[in-house]
Amino acid sequence: MPPAAGRGCRTAGTRRDRLATHAADLSGHVEGRAFRRLRFAIVRVTGIDERSLGRQGTGTDFVVFIYEGGDRPGVSWSVDSYLLTEAGFTDVLEWLRENLPNQACYSVGAVFEPARPTADSEIGVVWVLGADLLNTDPDHWTPVEQRIAREMLDRLGRVTIP
Numbered sequence: 759m760p761p762a763a764g765r766g767c768r769t770a771g772t773r774r775d776r777l778a779t780h781a782a783d784l785s786g787h788v789e790g791r792a793f794r795r796l797r798f799a800i801v802r803v804t805g806i807d808e809r810s811l812g813r814q815g816t817g818t819d820f821v822v823f824i825y826e827g828g829d830r831p832g833v834s835w836s837v838d839s840y841l842l843t844e845a846g847f848t849d850v851l852e853w854l855r856e857n858l859p860n861q862a863c864y865s866v867g868a869v870f871e872p873a874r875p876t877a878d879s880e881i882g883v884v885w886v887l888g889a890d891l892l893n894t895d896p897d898h899w900t901p902v903e904q905r906i907a908r909e910m911l912d913r914l915g916r917v918t919i920p
Contacts, residue, residue, distance in 0.1 A: 817844040819869035821883050822854065825892050825910075826862045835863075835892045841877055847886070854917045863910045864917075865889055887919065 820842045828835035842850055850866055858864060865888025875881050888910045891903055899907065 817846055817849075819843045819875050820845055820847075820850045821867040821869060821881060822850060823865045823867075823888075823890060824858065824862050825864065826859055828863075828892060837890075837893065841869075841875060841881070843875065851917055851919075858915065858917055860915050863888070863892060863914055865891075865910065888913075 822840045822842060824838045824840070825835040826838070842853060845853075847866075854864060854866075865885055867883035867885045867889075869875050869881055869883055871882035872879050885906075889903065889906050891899065891907050892910065896904075896907070
């Protein structure tokens with residue numbers, strides 16, 4: 759995998775343990791049906807008329823963050839970030855299957871600006887799988903962010919969709 763600029767911060771103790779503890783706080787009481795109800799309680803579903811779609815296409819641009827090293831004591835996650843252009847979501851998952859290191863987590867975002875991103879662009883992204891959370895303080899995570907982080911840690915080293 760090509761080197762990319764890593765970022766992150768050092769924390770005392772094992773960051774993965776801290777993340778897992780905070781994620782477990784949520785998962786301990788929302789397993790099974792209760793978890794599904796909580797998860798979908800925040801989702802708004804509205805029917806639309808498909809004829810009102812103004813722009814359609816078969817490919818878009820994605821950002822992929824790959825997080826490594828957060829499971830070692832005293833070391834935070836290093837992040838490698840990639841821009842995949844003119845891709846479908848399944849193309850991104852296939853790329854991840856071929857390039858995800860063992861014991862790494864990942865997040866995938868759809869680029870919404872600019873229209874034609876480059877490696878030097880300031881990029882607006884909407885996270886569609888995971889999020890840029892693992893180097894933030896878990897004490898400040900919302901319940902939704904706790905769920906997202908737990909799902910990311912559950913996918914450690916595996917490319918799956920929850």
